[in-house]
Amino acid sequence: MTPNSIRSVTGQPGVSRALGQGKVDALDPGKRGGGDISYVSEYVDALDGLGVKGMRSHTPDERVSLRSTGPATERAAMLIYRLTR
Numbered sequence: 001m002t003p004n005s006i007r008s009v010t011g012q013p014g015v016s017r018a019l020g021q022g023k024v025d026a027l028d029p030g031k032r033g034g035g036d037i038s039y040v041s042e043y044v045d046a047l048d049g050l051g052v053k054g055m056r057s058h059t060p061d062e063r064v065s066l067r068s069t070g071p072a073t074e075r076a077a078m079l080i081y082r083l084t085r
Helices: 003-018 066-083
Strands: none
Touching: 003 066
């Protein structure tokens, strides 16, 4: 991860708390799987894992918790807003 990526991760929990969604911790990649951005994150600022909750990712049986789409959208929008200021 680049230094700016690390700063983005440390800023994410503040976004979640500001929205009343509680604290967000970075998960061990071995437990959550690798994001597509991991192929280039060594070279460019990147952040992954802002999406919805679900199970069986990237399989024919993938499931998404529809209740998680609103909070995930709010977190991403607030983070993007803060990163542009």
